[in-house]
Amino acid sequence: MSVLSHLWRQTGKSLAQTWPSQLLTAISIGLAVLFFAFFALVYQNLRDAALRLQEEIQLVVYFEAELPAEVQERLAAEIQGWGGVARVAYVSSAEAFGRLATRLGPEEDILADLDPAFLPPALEVYPQRTLEALARLPDLAAKLSQLPGSIRVQEGYDWVDRLKRVVSLVRLVLVASGVLLVVTAVFIVSSTIRLAALRRQEEIAILRLLGASASYVQGPFLLEALLQGLLGAGCGMALLYAGFQWLLAQVTGQGLLRFLDLHFFPLGLAAGFVVAIAGLCTLGSLWAVRASLRL
Secondary structure (H helix, E strand, C coil), X not given: XXXXXXXXXXXXXXXXXXXXXXXXXXXXXXXXXXXXXXXXXXXXXXXXXXXXXXXXCCEEEEECCCCCHHHHHHXXXXXXXXXXXXXXXXXXXXXXXXXXXXXHHHHHHHHCCCCHHHCCCEEEEEECCCHHXXXXXXXXXXXXCCCCCEXXXXXXXXXXXXXXXXXXXXXXXXXXXXXXXXHHHHHHHHHXXXXXXXXXXXXXXXXHHCCCCHHHXXXXXXXXXXXXXXXXXXXXXXXXXXXXXXXXXXXXXXHHHHHHCCCCCCHHHHHHHHXXXXXXXXXXXHHHHHXXXXX
């Protein structure tokens, strides 16, 4: 019990004497965590949106006239034989007209005087959900445009590619901010703890002469760094969560942001991240104390 009492007493004494530098260190950690976690959150939501959009990707081949059943089967078998295609579905003019009427809902009366034949029949080609198949979509579209009787191929995957490029860019920023976070957590905290250790160097020398162990001497500094890490990382994550909830309230039900289905980190992941940063700070302080006091 005396060891724990000493640990908390020395830590409290150090925090009280050097609270401006301790506060500045915690703020620096909080800002670094906020910066990194923000881009991690953006990356997570954009990546999930890209994956959902991939599930909706299809190529549509429009034809001049209705295709006989045997031609439909032959074309479907030929297209699937190219590889990278999950399934092929034929949509007649009448079926396309029915889909349009369903989408119009109460306003479907505007179609009353139209002949369903004004909509061209089509083959809907659904690619496999693999990176290789998605990368070959331009080649697949080019082949589909060469089918006999085809008049146009609707691709509709360009904006998904653009979104994936944005995701890649955010990933690069995320890596850079992660490096910044590590530098902040390790070097700023270790520098603060090192100064505190040098300030108490004479006191620690006396403790060592009295037989104090290295762990007894290091304990208060490690606890101090742990508290700095928990406070800084916890506040940074809390600020991000508050900002996320505010943004969510502002954009709920609005266009593309509604489709993105924004969500925050799972509680366990957020808590684990805060603990990991606190552990990183503690390891940095351990190195700083041993280097400063030669323990």
